[in-house]
Structures are given as structure tokens and as C-alpha cells.
Amino acid sequence: MTERYSFSLTTFSPSGKLVQIEYALQAVAAGAPSVGIKAKNGVVIAVEKKHKSPLYDETTINKIESVNDHIGIVYSGMGPDFRLLVRKARKIAVQYYFNYHESIPVSQLVQKVAAVMQEYTQSGGVRPFGVSLLIAGFDEDRPYLYQCDPSGAYFAWKATAMGKNYINGKTFLEKRYNEDLEIEDAVHTAILTLKEGFDGQMTEDNIEVGIANVDGFQRLDPAEVKDYLAAIQ
Amino acid sequence: MSNIFEYNGSAVVAMVGKECVAIAADRRLGMQAQTVTTDFKKIYEMNNKLYVGFYGLATDAQTVSNRLKFQLNLYQLRENRLIKPKAFMHMVSNLLYSRRFGYYFIEPVIAGLDPKTNDPYIATMDLIGCPMETKDFVVAGTCSEQLYGMCESLWKPDLEPDDLFETISQALMNAVDRDAVSGWGAVVQVIEKDQITTRTLKSRMD
Numbered sequence: 001m002t003e004r005y006s007f008s009l010t011t012f013s014p015s016g017k018l019v020q021i022e023y024a025l026q027a028v029a030a031g032a033p034s035v036g037i038k039a040k041n042g043v044v045i046a047v048e049k050k051h052k053s054p055l056y057d058e059t060t061i062n063k064i065e066s067v068n069d070h071i072g073i074v075y076s077g078m079g080p081d082f083r084l085l086v087r088k089a090r091k092i093a094v095q096y097y098f099n100y101h102e103s104i105p106v107s108q109l110v111q112k113v114a115a116v117m118q119e120y121t122q123s124g125g126v127r128p129f130g131v132s133l134l135i136a137g138f139d140e141d142r143p144y145l146y147q148c149d150p151s152g153a154y155f156a157w158k159a160t161a162m163g164k165n166y167i168n169g170k171t172f173l174e175k176r177y178n179e180d181l182e183i184e185d186a187v188h189t190a191i192l193t194l195k196e197g198f199d200g201q202m203t204e205d206n207i208e209v210g211i212a213n214v215d216g217f218q219r220l221d222p223a224e225v226k227d228y229l230a231a232i233q
Numbered sequence: 234m235s236n237i238f239e240y241n242g243s244a245v246v247a248m249v250g251k252e253c254v255a256i257a258a259d260r261r262l263g264m265q266a267q268t269v270t271t272d273f274k275k276i277y278e279m280n281n282k283l284y285v286g287f288y289g290l291a292t293d294a295q296t297v298s299n300r301l302k303f304q305l306n307l308y309q310l311r312e313n314r315l316i317k318p319k320a321f322m323h324m325v326s327n328l329l330y331s332r333r334f335g336y337y338f339i340e341p342v343i344a345g346l347d348p349k350t351n352d353p354y355i356a357t358m359d360l361i362g363c364p365m366e367t368k369d370f371v372v373a374g375t376c377s378e379q380l381y382g383m384c385e386s387l388w389k390p391d392l393e394p395d396d397l398f399e400t401i402s403q404a405l406m407n408a409v410d411r412d413a414v415s416g417w418g419a420v421v422q423v424i425e426k427d428q429i430t431t432r433t434l435k436s437r438m439d
Contacts, residue, residue, distance in 0.1 A: 098327070099323065099324060099327055100316075100320040100323050100324060101319065101320060101323040102317070102319075102320045102323075105312060107312075108311065108312060111311070
């Protein structure tokens with residue numbers, strides 16, 4: 001009954017590009033800015049959560065989600081695509097735990113999520129995901145920050161920015177990043193990076209921050225974000 | 234053919250010592266009363282710090298050990314690290330439970346050292362994967378009652394590798410001597426953090 005296309009909709013152009021993926025990357029670049037920074041003792045991820053109207057109930061939607069209690073994930077791009085990938089990532093993590101009774105290493109989760117994203121560039125009748133993901137986690141001994149692109153490519157970063165204004169964000173981070181950052185400094189730097197391209201007043205309700213450290217992954221609640229913002233003003 | 238577990242005959246035991254583990258098994262392969270071979274391998278190396286021995290039907294032992302090695306090799310290639318013994322135990326447990334209603338006629342005995350900390354680890358489980366982790370010894374075999382008796386009397390905590398070898402050898406040899414379908418020699422492996430010693434014993438050859 002559910003007939004599927006047996007051919008891929010993502011095909012090569014004469015110049016050797018997969019145009020659908022290029023377009024997906026455009027969708028990401030038009031999305032809300034997100035940033036990730038790896039410190040000595042943890043990783044911070046942050047994202048702008050601006051809404052089109054003050055009538056939005058921003059407390060119900062979260063852009064930063066946890067995959068398990070050790071790994072967090074944020075995106076730039078299309079929200080609905082992100083939701084689906086979070087579901088898949090959670091299932092992958094919990095399936096791994098079922099098999100080995102161990103928390104999935106961040107690099108393993110990233111590889112499997114990226115494999116899913118790649119499938120959607122080659123399978124019949126589907127389109128690539130319109131999101132780039134930042135996956136942050138702390139394995140047994142050290143922190144990791146990975147980016148997953150619509151093509152299925154993944155990169156490990158020390159610090160990076162995605163979404164609108166990402167070039168300025170990355171330039172800012174190149175200047176500000178150093179290997180000896182503690183997690184507190186990293187949060188501070190992440191918020192400053194978001195502030196660079198922020199229109200209007202940044203409050204604890206229009207950004208989200210998440211931290212992965214040796215104790216696991218936590219999304220900060222607005223009160224904690226407010227304290228960090230106070231340190232900047 | 235009253236008990237399929239007793240068709241081939243086997244005895245496996247693992248013990249914890251001071252910064253080492255030992256695993257030992259008999260060498261007989263029989264078809265009920267008839268002895269077929271006296272050098273049958275019952276302990277398989279999974280990696281240089283992890284060994285598994287099997288009690289039960291020989292064909293299932295070979296199949297399960299191959300399946301485990303397959304899964305373990307993929308794990309080590311993907312994750313670029315040696316598996317922890319505890320995670321391996323869960324892998325075995327899931328493999329056996331996946332055949333809950335068409336089970337393998339075997340009971341595994343796992344012995345190994347943690348790849349990073351070198352902590353000793355031993356475990357066994359029933360034929361459908363219910364795990365049992367202990368701090369002293371685990372036994373499986375057609376002469377498991379005898380093995381329990383021998384181990385309970387002989388085992389002491391913190392045995393050095395050479396003493397552990399003596400203890401596990403005496404436990405195994407005397408237990409299989411009270412059992413018709415196991416024996417005909419023994420293999421003992423002592424696993425330490427930087428070496429593995431394999432010794433073959435000649436016992437009562439009957």
C-alpha cells in the first residue's frame with residue numbers, strides 16, 4: 001500500500017555536486033544560530049530561541065535535547081527534522097545500552113546518527129534532513145563535540161558555530177578559544193558568541209544553554225542562564 | 234539421550250586471584266560412553282585479556298563462540314578499543330536470550346581482566362542468559378556439584394598466579410575424576426596483566 005519510489009531524488013549534477021544537499025545546507029544556514037565549545041572539563045552548547053511573536057509559549061519547546069543522561073544535542077535548521085533525529089538518536093543510545101549495559105560512547109552515537117542522515121541522501125523517495133546537529137557529551141575520560149551535516153558527514157570540533165551568521169561566529173570563536181578554557185569560561189564565551197549576532201535584548205527565555213561534564217548532560221534552567229547573563233551585562 | 238547437556242561431557246571452572254584470573258577446562262569429547270577425542274578445545278580466546286569456556290553440547294559451544302567472536306570483532310573495529318568484560322557478559326547474555334525458545338545447549342564461563350584497570354572479572358550464566366557474577370569462582374560442567382565442593386574447600390582470596398594455578402588445577406582434576414564423561418586431561422590458562430600462561434595437565438586418562 002505505501003508504494004515507495006525506488007529511485008533516489010538526490011542525484012549528481014554535472015559539476016559533481018549533490019544539489020539537494022547544498023540546498024539542505026542553505027536551510028541550515030538560514031536557521032537560528034547555535035554554538036558549541038569544548039572546554040577542558042566539559043562541553044557547552046547554546047542556541048538562540050527567538051520566536052516570531054510574543055504570543056509564543058516558549059517554555060514548552062526545547063531546542064536543546066538530551067539523548068541519554070550523558071549526551072546532549074542541539075541544531076540549526078528545521079525543527080521537525082530535528083525532532084525525528086532526536087527520536088532516532090535516543091533509540092540508538094538505548095539499544096546500545098540494552099546490548100552492552102554501557103552508556104554509548106559519543107563517537108559511536110555520532111557515527112550511527114550520521115549514517116541515518118546519509119541514508120536519506122541515497123534512499124528512494126526521501127529528501128535530506130534540513131538540520132545540522134551539534135552533539136556534545138562526556139565519555140569516561142574526556143569531553144567531545146561533534147557536528148553532523150545533512151550529507152551525513154561528521155566533524156569533531158573544539159568550538160564551532162552554525163546557522164545564521166555562522167561565519168562571524170566562527171571568526172569570533174577562533175579569536176576567543178584556547179585549550180585551557182574551563183567550562184564556566186566556555187559558557188561565558190558561548191553566550192558572547194550568540195550575542196554577536198543577536199537582535200535586541202538577550203534574556204533567559206530567548207536562549208538555551210546545555211552543559212555536558214563528568215556528571216552528565218544538563219540543560220540549564222532559565223534561572224541559571226540568567227546568572228550567566230548577569231555576568232555579561 | 235536423557236540429558237543433551239551430558240552428551241559430550243565437559244567441565245569448566247574460572248577463579249579470581251591477586252591481579253589475575255584463571256580459567257580451566259577438561260579435554261574430553263565423547264558421544265555418551267564412547268570417547269572420541271582427548272584434545273578438544275573448550276576455552277576460546279576473545280581477546281588477549283578475555284577468555285570464554287563452554288559447558289554443554291560441543292556443536293553449540295563452537296557455534297556460539299564463533300558468533301561471539303564475530304560480534305566482538307565488529308565491536309573492536311567500530312569502537313577502536315578492547316571490550317570491557319562486563320559489557321562482553323551482557324553481549325553473551327543477549328545472544329543466548331535471543332534464542333529464548335530455541336536455546337543453545339550451553340553454559341558459558343567468562344574470565345578476563347578489565348582492559349584499562351586490569352581488575353579481574355569472572356561470570357557465568359544459564360543457557361538462556363541469566364548472568365551470575367562472583368568474586369571468587371564460577372563452575373560449569375557435568376561434574377558441577379563436584380566442582381563446587383572442590384572450589385569451596387580450596388579457594389582463598391588473593392592467590393598469586395602460581396598458587397592460583399595449583400588451586401584451580403587441583404579443583405578441576407579431582408572433580409572430573411568423580412565424573413564418567415569428563416576428564417582425559419586438562420587445559421589451564423592463567424591471565425595476568427602482561428602475560429598469559431597456558432599449561433596442559435595429564436590427569437587420570439579415563
